[in-house]
Amino acid sequence: MNGKTCLITGGNAGIGKATAVGLAKMGAHVIIVARSSVRGELALADIRRASGNDGVDLLVADLSSQKQIRQLAADFQQRFSRLDVLVNNAGIIPQRRQVTEDGLEMQFAVNHLAYFLLTNLLLDVLQASAPARIVNVSSMVHGWASLDFTDLQHERRYDPSNVYAQTKLMNVLFTYELARRLAGTAVTVNCLHPGVVGTKLYANYMGRSQTHDASNSEINQGAQTSIYLASSPDVADVTGAYFVNKQTKRSTAVSYDKGMARKLWDISAKLTGLPA
Numbered sequence: 001m002n003g004k005t006c007l008i009t010g011g012n013a014g015i016g017k018a019t020a021v022g023l024a025k026m027g028a029h030v031i032i033v034a035r036s037s038v039r040g041e042l043a044l045a046d047i048r049r050a051s052g053n054d055g056v057d058l059l060v061a062d063l064s065s066q067k068q069i070r071q072l073a074a075d076f077q078q079r080f081s082r083l084d085v086l087v088n089n090a091g092i093i094p095q096r097r098q099v100t101e102d103g104l105e106m107q108f109a110v111n112h113l114a115y116f117l118l119t120n121l122l123l124d125v126l127q128a129s130a131p132a133r134i135v136n137v138s139s140m141v142h143g144w145a146s147l148d149f150t151d152l153q154h155e156r157r158y159d160p161s162n163v164y165a166q167t168k169l170m171n172v173l174f175t176y177e178l179a180r181r182l183a184g185t186a187v188t189v190n191c192l193h194p195g196v197v198g199t200k201l202y203a204n205y206m207g208r209s210q211t212h213d214a215s216n217s218e219i220n221q222g223a224q225t226s227i228y229l230a231s232s233p234d235v236a237d238v239t240g241a242y243f244v245n246k247q248t249k250r251s252t253a254v255s256y257d258k259g260m261a262r263k264l265w266d267i268s269a270k271l272t273g274l275p276a
């Protein structure tokens with residue numbers, strides 16, 4: 001990965017941080033996105049130490065804010081000249097319904113709309129750097145969800161795990177729709193389930209305030225499919241696929257519904273102020 005630039009959201013903790021270490025170890029120039037500069041700086045030092053690579057940088061942005069996502073994309077393009085790999089990884093499961101500064105339900109905003117908006121804002125630089133790759137971290141729990149377009153903001157009912165599963169289905173629908181739109185370019189996009197790892201997010205999913213601290217090797221294991229999709233020559237030409245344990249796997253039947261994917265794309269474009 002020498003000479004490659006990789007941007008990883010949620011790179012200050014959990015699977016994203018382990019992905020950053022893995023790619024930095026391979027020689028990539030890694031840039032992590034964190035919402036807290038303090039947590040970001042601490043992670044930066046850890047990632048540099050663990051990888052032996054000083055070429056790791058930090059950009060600070062709260063991905064629940066579309067204004068900050070736009071600023072992040074602008075900062076990235078001002079500071080860095082190329083982008084070979086974008087890993088959309090940051091995720092969240094608030095136990096109570098929260099609303100972002102843009103008036104959107106928090107999980108929908110961070111887990112889906114941030115992937116959608118950041119990717120679209122960085123598509124030009126990805127295409128200019130091609131061959132390039134987009135990696136979307138989803139989850140196997142996407143298979144338990146169906147989308148309710150009449151209540152995407154979950155105003156009628158908020159069940160944290162159910163809302164989470166819906167956003168993870170959106171990650172898969174977004175991946176497949178984007179792959180169709182990028183057909184014929186040298187930019188690939190794939191999604192994955194990382195495995196079950198005892199991170200902060202997992203504790204929230206289980207409705208616990210705390211869980212055991214996952215060991216480094218457990219978290220590292222959870223990063224392997226992201227690292228593989230970001231770096232392996234085996235998947236250089238693979239796009240529009242869902243991976244588990246570095247293997248393609250069929251995602252849930254509804255995730256292949258092109259009409260649903262287009263509808264989600266159109267709604268997402270409208271909510272983020274992008275052209276459809």
Ligand SMILES: NC(=O)c1ccc[n+]([C@@H]2O[C@H](COP(=O)([O-])OP(=O)(O)OC[C@H]3O[C@@H](n4cnc5c(N)ncnc54)[C@H](OP(=O)(O)O)[C@@H]3O)[C@@H](O)[C@H]2O)c1
Nearest residue numbers: 010013014015035062063064090091139196197199200201
């Ligand atoms: N753990 C599992 O078992 C599991 C299973 C399937 C899929 N996944 C997926 O794996 C990905 C990573 O999750 P994880 O388990 O590694 O969780 P984690 O340890 O809780 O890490 C989540 C990361 O996202 C960041 N983040 C959350 N909200 C943000 C915001 N508004 N702006 C910027 N960054 C934000 C967090 O930053 P802070 O440190 O500031 O909170 C943290 O860096 C997620 O997409 C998740 O859905 C995880």
